[in-house]
Amino acid sequence: MADKYTGTKKASDGASNFNALNSAIRRILSMGGGPALVEVKAVNGNGLNPAGFVDILPMVHQQDGAGRTTPHGMIYGAPYARLQGGKRAFICDPSVGDIGIAIICARDISNVKINRKPSAPGSFRQFDLADAVYLGGYLNAAPEEYCGWINGDFHVKTAGKFIVDAAECDINCKVNVTGPVAASGDVTAGGISLEEHVHGGVQGGSSTTSTPE
Secondary structure: OHHHOOOOOOHHHHOOHHHHHHHHHHHHHHHHOOOEEEEEEEEEOOOOOOOOEEEEEEOOOEEOOOOOEEOOOOEEEEEEOOEEEOOEEEOOOOOOOOEEEEEEOOEOOHHHHHHOOOOOOOOOOEOOHHHEEEEEOOOOOOOOOEEEEEOOEEEEEOOOOOOOOOOOOOOOOOOOOOOOOOOOOOOEEOOEEOOOOOOOOOOOOOOOOOOOO
16 A cells, blocks of 8 residues: 555545645645755865865655655755855865755755856755755764864864964963974074074184083
8 A cells, every 4th residue: 555655645644635735734844945964975175275065965864655765866066164254264174974964045056156156046946955055063973183172271183284374473371392393594582593692701712612501
């Protein structure tokens, strides 16, 4: 008997006018395009590029009226969110395997994705999975590289270099360094230059000064 029912229609939906109306309402509500948990399968346009796109796969399977499930197809080219204001951004783009939320837009966003400015809808479709945008950071594993507050201290951990490109850096605290320190330019301490300072009270000759005290 279950094979006679397709989509979300149940065997009980034809039992009465009320059940039939419920079935129609349920079908309409299911087209509303609510958020969905998805897994990232591919990333395009990450790093020092404009915020790009991800290919995502819905994690909750489709289900028919008999309770049978089937996986969703891939959603291609969903724009992903980046924390950015003007020309300033915190870049931590999605990676394959991430779990996040797909938010389904009300209208066709294909032209906006191409033009990156206000545009006419690409079609008359509404609440379609093809018009999803991606927001990451749900149900993911513990990070191995991170920055953030841990037990009151702010930690930065990376497998690569920590590089700061700025006009100047001011550190208003005591600095403790474990490991060698290298400087390509001069170092000034207490107004005294490391490269250009001199020692008074030294007679000419081949002798050198003693070790620092």
